[in-house]
Amino acid sequence: MFQPHPEDRLHLRLHRARSVILTSQELVEIRAAQRTFEGAYMRTALSQFSFALIILKIFTSEFYAIGALFAFYGAAVLLCSIYRRYQGNSQFFTETDDEGEVIKKFRTSGNSVLLLTALSIGAYIGLFVLTWQLGA
Numbered sequence: 001m002f003q004p005h006p007e008d009r010l011h012l013r014l015h016r017a018r019s020v021i022l023t024s025q026e027l028v029e030i031r032a033a034q035r036t037f038e039g040a041y042m043r044t045a046l047s048q049f050s051f052a053l054i055i056l057k058i059f060t061s062e063f064y065a066i067g068a069l070f071a072f073y074g075a076a077v078l079l080c081s082i083y084r085r086y087q088g089n090s091q092f093f094t095e096t097d098d099e100g101e102v103i104k105k106f107r108t109s110g111n112s113v114l115l116l117t118a119l120s121i122g123a124y125i126g127l128f129v130l131t132w133q134l135g136a
Contacts, residue, residue: 034085037109041081041116048074066130073123080119084112 022030048070055067087109095103 033109038081038085041077041084045074045078045081048077062134066127069123069126069130073119076119076123077116080112080116083115084109087112 052067052070052074055063055070059067095105097103
């Protein structure tokens with residue numbers, strides 16, 4: 001009886017699941033990106049929630065808006081993490097050109113980086129405005 005190589009079975013299983021055959025190097029790349037980037041987004045969101053909780057518990061009511069800003073920013077980073085994971089699942093894909101040849105392609109995570117950059121700039125501007133109002 002024919003037994004496919006274990007690596008071939010993995011490719012067949014992935015092919016049926018996502019209609020894309022990934023090489024072992026691509027799988028390693030996806031796993032490393034998930035550990036690095038998705039973990040970093042999740043740790044950042046948790047640290048923002050923790051910092052918001054500290055501000056809300058320790059400081060007076062004048063600082064509640066800053067605590068709320070950090071809580072909102074943590075939630076936005078968490079949503080960005082979910083979006084990054086969604087994008088990461090389709091980083092490697094194939095496309096058929098005009099001649100019918102299958103071409104392997106790679107999509108960067110530039111959209112999620114731009115989203116997180118915009119969120120961070122907005123949070124910094126909000127923090128600056130709220131801090132400025134404390135002095136007045």
